[in-house]
Amino acid sequence: MTATVNRQVLLVEKPTGKLGLEHFKLVEGAMPEPKDGEALLRVHYISLDAANRAWMHGATYRAAVETNTVMAGGGIAEVIASNSPSLKPGDIVFGDTGWQDYAAVPAKHLTKMPRLEPMTHLLSIYGIAGLTAYFGLLDIGKPKAGETVVVSVAAGSVGSIVGQIAKIKGCRVVGIAGGKDKCDWLTSELGFDAAVDYKDGAIFKALRAAAPDGIDVYFDNVGGDILEACLAQMNLRGRIACCGAISQYDGAPSASGPRGVPGLIVVKRLTMQGFIVMDYMAKRDEALAELQAWVASGQIKVREDVIDGLENTPQALIGLLAGDNRGKRMIRV
Amino acid sequence: MTATVNRQVLLVEKPTGKLGLEHFKLVEGAMPEPKDGEALLRVHYISLDAANRAWMHGATYRAAVETNTVMAGGGIAEVIASNSPSLKPGDIVFGDTGWQDYAAVPAKHLTKMPRLEPMTHLLSIYGIAGLTAYFGLLDIGKPKAGETVVVSVAAGSVGSIVGQIAKIKGCRVVGIAGGKDKCDWLTSELGFDAAVDYKDGAIFKALRAAAPDGIDVYFDNVGGDILEACLAQMNLRGRIACCGAISQYDGAPSASGPRGVPGLIVVKRLTMQGFIVMDYMAKRDEALAELQAWVASGQIKVREDVIDGLENTPQALIGLLAGDNRGKRMIRV
Numbered sequence: 001m002t003a004t005v006n007r008q009v010l011l012v013e014k015p016t017g018k019l020g021l022e023h024f025k026l027v028e029g030a031m032p033e034p035k036d037g038e039a040l041l042r043v044h045y046i047s048l049d050a051a052n053r054a055w056m057h058g059a060t061y062r063a064a065v066e067t068n069t070v071m072a073g074g075g076i077a078e079v080i081a082s083n084s085p086s087l088k089p090g091d092i093v094f095g096d097t098g099w100q101d102y103a104a105v106p107a108k109h110l111t112k113m114p115r116l117e118p119m120t121h122l123l124s125i126y127g128i129a130g131l132t133a134y135f136g137l138l139d140i141g142k143p144k145a146g147e148t149v150v151v152s153v154a155a156g157s158v159g160s161i162v163g164q165i166a167k168i169k170g171c172r173v174v175g176i177a178g179g180k181d182k183c184d185w186l187t188s189e190l191g192f193d194a195a196v197d198y199k200d201g202a203i204f205k206a207l208r209a210a211a212p213d214g215i216d217v218y219f220d221n222v223g224g225d226i227l228e229a230c231l232a233q234m235n236l237r238g239r240i241a242c243c244g245a246i247s248q249y250d251g252a253p254s255a256s257g258p259r260g261v262p263g264l265i266v267v268k269r270l271t272m273q274g275f276i277v278m279d280y281m282a283k284r285d286e287a288l289a290e291l292q293a294w295v296a297s298g299q300i301k302v303r304e305d306v307i308d309g310l311e312n313t314p315q316a317l318i319g320l321l322a323g324d325n326r327g328k329r330m331i332r333v
Numbered sequence: 334m335t336a337t338v339n340r341q342v343l344l345v346e347k348p349t350g351k352l353g354l355e356h357f358k359l360v361e362g363a364m365p366e367p368k369d370g371e372a373l374l375r376v377h378y379i380s381l382d383a384a385n386r387a388w389m390h391g392a393t394y395r396a397a398v399e400t401n402t403v404m405a406g407g408g409i410a411e412v413i414a415s416n417s418p419s420l421k422p423g424d425i426v427f428g429d430t431g432w433q434d435y436a437a438v439p440a441k442h443l444t445k446m447p448r449l450e451p452m453t454h455l456l457s458i459y460g461i462a463g464l465t466a467y468f469g470l471l472d473i474g475k476p477k478a479g480e481t482v483v484v485s486v487a488a489g490s491v492g493s494i495v496g497q498i499a500k501i502k503g504c505r506v507v508g509i510a511g512g513k514d515k516c517d518w519l520t521s522e523l524g525f526d527a528a529v530d531y532k533d534g535a536i537f538k539a540l541r542a543a544a545p546d547g548i549d550v551y552f553d554n555v556g557g558d559i560l561e562a563c564l565a566q567m568n569l570r571g572r573i574a575c576c577g578a579i580s581q582y583d584g585a586p587s588a589s590g591p592r593g594v595p596g597l598i599v600v601k602r603l604t605m606q607g608f609i610v611m612d613y614m615a616k617r618d619e620a621l622a623e624l625q626a627w628v629a630s631g632q633i634k635v636r637e638d639v640i641d642g643l644e645n646t647p648q649a650l651i652g653l654l655a656g657d658n659r660g661k662r663m664i665r666v
Contacts, residue, residue, distance in 0.1 A: 060600045223595045242595040256589030262556045262575040265607035267393045272605040274598035 006031050009099035009313050011071045014056050017251050019321060024071065024314040032104035039087045039107050041077035043097045045306075046313060046331040047123045048320050049074070049157075050221075053249040061276050070098035071313070075333075076113065076122050077103065087112070094122060099313045101333060124157060124328035125291055125302045128277055132243060133161035134287045135280040137219055138169075140241035140273045145170030147216035148235075150207070152226050153246060154195065155182040157328035162219045163192050164300045171217070174210045176203075176226060178323045185326065190301060204229045214238075222247045228258035234270055242274040250321045303327025339364050342432035342646050344404045347389050350584050352654060357404065357647040365437035372420045372440050374410035376430045378639075379646060379664040380456045381653050382407070382490075383554075386582040394609050403431035404646070408666075409446065409455050410436065420445070427455060432646045434666060457490060457661035458624055458635045461610055465576060466494035467620045468613040470552055471502075473574035473606045478503030480549035481568075483540070485559050486579060487528065488515040490661035495552045496525050497633045504550070507543045509536075509559060511656045518659065523634060537562045547571075555580045561591035567603055575607040583654045636660025 006029045013023045034040040051060070052073055058064045065072045075097035079087050084107030087093065095110040097103040113122045124130060136158075143149050149166040153159045154175025163186065166173045175186040175195045183195035194210035196203065207215075207229055214235040220227050223245035234240070248254055264270065280287070294300040305325045307316050310333050320329050339362045346356045367373040384393070385406055391397045398405045408430035412420050417440030420426065428443040430436040446455050457463060469491075476482050482499040486492045487508025496519065499506045508519040508528045516528035527543035529536065540548075540562055547568040553560050556578035567573070581587055597603065613620070627633040638658045640649050643666050653662050 220595055227595060228590075240595075242598040244599060245596045248596055255592065257561075257592050257594035258590045259588065261590035261594050262553060262560060262573075262605065262607065263578045263581055265575040265605055266577060266609070267607065269607045269609055269612065270605075271607075272595065272598055272603075274595065274600070274602045274604075276599070276602060279602065 003101070004031055005029075006100055006102045007310050008070045008101075009310065010069065011056070011065055011067055014067055015250075019053055019056075019250055019318055021314050021318070026311055029100070032102055034081055034083050034104040037084050037106050037108070038104045039079045039084055039093070039110065040081040041093065041095075041097055041103045041105060042080050043075045043077045043101060043103060043333045045076040045120060045123055046097070046099055046310070046333060047074040047127065048313070048317050048325075048329040048331065049128070050244055050246040050249055050321065052317055053321055054245075057249070061278070070100050072096055073099050073313075074123070074128065075103075076119060076127075082107070092119070092122070094127065099310065101310060120304050120306060120328075120330060121302060123330050124304050125161060125295060125300065126288055127328075129157035129328050130161055130291050131280065131284065131287055132277040133158045133165060134291060135277060135283070136241045136243050136275055137162050137165050137217070139280070140275050141217040141219055141239050143169050143171045143217045146172075148172045148174065148211045148213055149217040149219065150174045150176065150211060150215045150230055151219040151221070152176040152230075153221035153244075154186055154192065155326050156221065157325075158243065159219070159221055160186075160190060160303055160327055161300065164190055165294075166217075167191050168294060168299050172211070172213075174207070176207070182326060198226060204232065207233055217241070219243060220245075224248065224254065224258065228260060231258055231260040231264050231270075234264065234268055237269050238271075240270060240272040242272055246321070305329040306332050308332050336435065337364055338362075339433055339435045340643050341403045341434075342643065343402065344389070344398055344400055347400055352386055352389075352583055352651055354647050354651070359644055362433070365435055367414055367416050367437040370417050370439050370441070371437045372412045372417055372426070372443065373414040374426065374428075374430055374436045374438060375413050376408045376410045376434060376436060376666045378409040378453060378456055379430070379432055379643070379666060380407040380460065381646070381650050381658075381662040381664065382461070383577055383579040383582055383654065385650055386654055387578075390582070394611070403433050405429055406432050406646075407456070407461065408436075409452060409460075415440065425452070425455070427460065432643065434643060453637050453639060453661075453663060454635060456663050457637050458494065458628060458633065459621055460661075462490035462661050463494055463624050464613065464617065464620055465610040466491045466498060467624060468610060468616070469574045469576050469608055470495050470498050470550070472613070473608050474550040474552055474572050476502050476504045476550045479505075481505045481507065481544045481546055482550040482552065483507045483509065483544060483548045483563055484552040484554070485509040485563075486554035486577075487519055487525065488659050489554065490658075491576065492552070492554055493519075493523060493636055493660055494633065497523055498627075499550075500524050501627060501632050505544070505546075507540070509540070515659060531559060537565065540566055550574070552576060553578075557581065557587065557591065561593060564591055564593040564597050564603075567597065567601055570602050571604075573603060573605040575605055579654070638662040639665055641665050
């Protein structure tokens with residue numbers, strides 16, 4: 001082991017409003033020492049996710065992140081030393097490494113990943129993003145050929161894959177994204193049938209034009225006004241896959257929810273269902289096999305947004321929350 | 334046929350705020366003449382339902398009711414003449430008879446009912462109310478023994494049956510109702526484990542005390558603040574059966590929905606699902622057989638609130654919307 005310094009990004013203050021650089025601090029810590037059952041990891045890529053911001057609010061599906069500790073985050077890492085029989089040096093793993101160069105993590109909290117190139121795909125299409133898109137769309141949304149599928153944050157890591165899987169399933173696909181460039185990209189590069197620019201205002205009307213037969217499946221990454229607009233245009237027995245509420249993460253929580261709950265849910269017999277990709281891990285291999293086949297055949301294009309340097313992680317997350325990314329954003333450490 | 338006058342209650346104005354007597358008018362019309370395929374009906378009982386009010390807002394799962402026509406409503410009636418081979422004089426039917434003494438209705442829109450006593454049960458436990466409770470709780474809520482089931486409008490026609498079925502299934506049952514008398518009745522007469530008086534304020538805290546292990550199934554008849562309080566206390570993978578939104582019917586529609594949508598739905602992997610009892614008609618006989626067995630064994634007590642006189646129908650609906658009824662409210666014509 002040559003390094004003796006472990007650069008770490010700490011969360012030094014919990015944001016009450018918008019997240020800023022002042023909430024983080026880059027420090028130099030000592031190299032971690034793996035305890036019994038732990039592996040020492042060299043972090044290669046850190047995943048940036050809207051959920052990182054939600055963890056600052058309080059307990060979600062995991063404990064809240066605490067101040068003056070290393071900011072939590074998923075990463076792809078290589079084992080450089082191991083005190084666990086299940087891992088050996090050279091193994092590639094995914095786990096909550098946190099925002100740092102090196103981490104000592106219990107082996108039981110790590111998932112062994114295949115060595116494949118590009119390694120970044122382990123965080124995008126073959127990682128949480130791809131699996132979230134796969135299970136959320138197919139298991140919760142249950143799209144049928146000919147139906148209309150709408151997805152928000154469509155140019156993001158999950159949304160861009162949701163839309164492409166829906167196309168494979170024979171659906172009309174409408175993406176909601178911020179800005180004309182992203183919208184053009186969705187239709188010209190990713191094969192979406194239509195795209196709605198939510199920054200253009202008049203989301204309700206634009207959505208009506210893009211989905212003239214109504215919405216059968218809405219894959220919701222945002223909540224708020226966009227969920228409200230989609231709810232109003234859902235068809236009878238439509239399904240809403242509740243994947244995230246990015247509109248609610250960065251800033252004070254909203255004082256109310258979308259209109260139409262529960263009135264429209266009753267009248268249209270809608271199903272709104274939340275899910276967490278971790279619940280589907282037993283079916284992971286089957287999903288990966290199908291995703292790999294779609295990537296190999298060119299039916300899914302993988303877009304990644306890789307930023308160099310651990311020191312840039314805070315800004316990369318702030319930018320992600322502002323919608324700067326296209327496809328899966330990650331840090332190359 | 335001896336009668337020559339058909340008393341009818343017309344909706345003469347659509348309410349923009351609270352429903353009042355001024356929105357109705359009792360008139361004397363001519364006896365209807367059944368056309369080809371229609372049956373002439375003598376109406377015996379008219380069902381009063383919160384949904385009657387929702388129909389005045391606009392199209393729901395049926396077309397909106399129009400002004401200066403007979404107010405729509407379900408009724409139990411006897412066939413006195415028939416121009417359809419499927420019905421004969423003496424048959425008992427359920428259908429949208431409207432608020433009147435006599436109606437001519439296409440036979441295909443009528444459901445033939447068994448002749449049983451008391452006939453009122455055809456509108457309560459063996460009617461829409463009982464079937465709504467049965468399918469909404471069992472098919473959407475999917476309660477398991479030992480789970481906590483919460484139902485709102487618990488002293489109403491549907492809620493009082495939902496709670497009793499949930500008890501039969503071995504659940505802890507909490508009813509939400511307005512006023513101490515109703516709450517006492519739920520626990521002392523109907524076997525609910527606890528009751529929460531929403532008029533007492535502090536609904537959130539009272540619910541926490543009544544459902545200390547959280548809520549697994551919430552059968553929602555109201556929407557609004559009560560839905561919001563329940564959402565916050567749902568357990569992981571909880572189910573919300575969206576049956577109605579009575580809090581939203583009488584007055585201007587709410588400008589927003591409950592907090593926690595979709596945030597809590599995601600984090601807790603909740604399912605919110607709307608349903609309409611008509612979707613379950615293929616499984617009706619099976620449900621009726623089970624309900625009849627429970628009534629016969631005394632496991633379900635049927636409470637009805639029967640008011641005499643067609644002229645009292647408007648006031649009976651106004652009172653129902655204010656929560657005056659206990660059990661199924663209906664008019665004996």
